[in-house]
Amino acid sequence: MTKFLLDKYKGFEPYVPGEQPQGGYIKLNTNESPFPPSETARKLYTAAFDRLNLYNDPENTALCKVIADRYGVSPENVLVTNGSDEALAFIYMAYADETHPFVAPEISYGFYPVFSALVGAEKKTFPLKSDYYIDEAAFINCDDNVIFANPNAQTGTFMPIGQIAEMLKKPRLVVVDEAYVDFGAESALPLLKEYDNLIIVRTLSKSRSLAGGRIGFAIAAKEIVSELKLVKYSFNPYNLGRAAEAAAIGAIQDEEYFRKCTAAVIGAREYTEQAAKALGMTVIDSRANFLLMKCPTMDGGELKAELMRRGVLVRHFSTPGLSEYIRVTIGSMEQMKTFIQELKNIISGARI
Numbered sequence: 001m002t003k004f005l006l007d008k009y010k011g012f013e014p015y016v017p018g019e020q021p022q023g024g025y026i027k028l029n030t031n032e033s034p035f036p037p038s039e040t041a042r043k044l045y046t047a048a049f050d051r052l053n054l055y056n057d058p059e060n061t062a063l064c065k066v067i068a069d070r071y072g073v074s075p076e077n078v079l080v081t082n083g084s085d086e087a088l089a090f091i092y093m094a095y096a097d098e099t100h101p102f103v104a105p106e107i108s109y110g111f112y113p114v115f116s117a118l119v120g121a122e123k124k125t126f127p128l129k130s131d132y133y134i135d136e137a138a139f140i141n142c143d144d145n146v147i148f149a150n151p152n153a154q155t156g157t158f159m160p161i162g163q164i165a166e167m168l169k170k171p172r173l174v175v176v177d178e179a180y181v182d183f184g185a186e187s188a189l190p191l192l193k194e195y196d197n198l199i200i201v202r203t204l205s206k207s208r209s210l211a212g213g214r215i216g217f218a219i220a221a222k223e224i225v226s227e228l229k230l231v232k233y234s235f236n237p238y239n240l241g242r243a244a245e246a247a248a249i250g251a252i253q254d255e256e257y258f259r260k261c262t263a264a265v266i267g268a269r270e271y272t273e274q275a276a277k278a279l280g281m282t283v284i285d286s287r288a289n290f291l292l293m294k295c296p297t298m299d300g301g302e303l304k305a306e307l308m309r310r311g312v313l314v315r316h317f318s319t320p321g322l323s324e325y326i327r328v329t330i331g332s333m334e335q336m337k338t339f340i341q342e343l344k345n346i347i348s349g350a351r352i
């Protein structure tokens with residue numbers, strides 16, 4: 001550590017992303033799509049290459065329009081970002097500090113407490129209920145700004161939008177991170193017509209097969225989008241590059257491919273859930289592209305290591321409440337059949 005580093009970063013705990021080995025594993029650890037990006041995305045992305053000598057449109061007008069048309073809002077309600085992580089960062093920078101915390105579920109996306117610490121806000125959380133669902137009453141009853149993923153991160157459980165509407169009735173911000181909403185959950189988008197204190201955060205990393213493209217967006221009232229742009233233009237005006245913007249436009253326009261991929265993931269999730277339960281695993285109800293599960297005879301860390309030895313990479317969190325579990329991203333049906341076979345081998349004590 002140099003003598004130049006500011007005191008506030010000494011001992012600071014950054015976000016730790018999942019492992020990204022370059023090949024060699026059936027990769028079920030970071031909730032990516034097992035399917036390649038859409039052909040339409042490929043064509044537009046390739047065409048954009050020829051103009052990479054020029055700066056992109058800092059407003060990303062073309063993409064904002066495509067998003068607005070797709071989700072039935074106006075382009076002024078849309079802010080596009082370098083991954084949805086950046087949308088979340090802008091939200092914390094604009095609205096959180098020592099006296100304005102965001103309350104989050106104790107088990108949720110690991111970046112929320114990191115952003116919170118980065119802007120000097122107090123870390124405030126509510127525990128999940130015993131069934132691993134978010135405690136909606138705690139969020140409805142408190143007065144702070146709130147943030148949660150729906151479906152929730154790490155668990156996959158989902159909250160009906162009626163409960164979100166209850167939270168919005170108080171004069172505070174409600175941020176709903178819908179990274180996983182396309183895998184069978186209900187979006188809070190219809191609530192935007194009635195509430196101007198709602199921010200919806202989306203990503204193209206999961207259901208649109210563009211994790212490496214780094215594209216996310218926020219949808220909110222025009223005033224909120226303008227405030228988030230204040231942060232963006234003070235930080236990184238050209239935040240979403242030309243190539244990523246082109247790929248995003250193609251991915252959103254190719255609705256047929258999107259439907260095909262999300263349906264395949266939902267089908268593979270149903271198969272995996274049933275097959276894992278048949279092996280004696282406890283599996284949490286999920287509307288996301290992953291399943292949180294635990295084995296009655298083995299700790300999550302041990303199970304992850306055993307799977308890894310057999311070429312299957314899953315995610316394990318050593319945080320309280322999660323250490324018994326593994327989180328398994330839903331891949332293709334073929335990948336999930338291999339995962340189930342290896343799980344069976346481990347449980348039955350087969351040697352490799």
Ligand code: PMP
Pocket residue numbers: 082083084085086109149152153177179202203204205211214215216
């Ligand atoms: N929100 C949630 C709940 C997530 O799980 C993730 C991905 N790990 C993100 C946001 C960020 O996704 P990205 O930056 O790739 O859009």
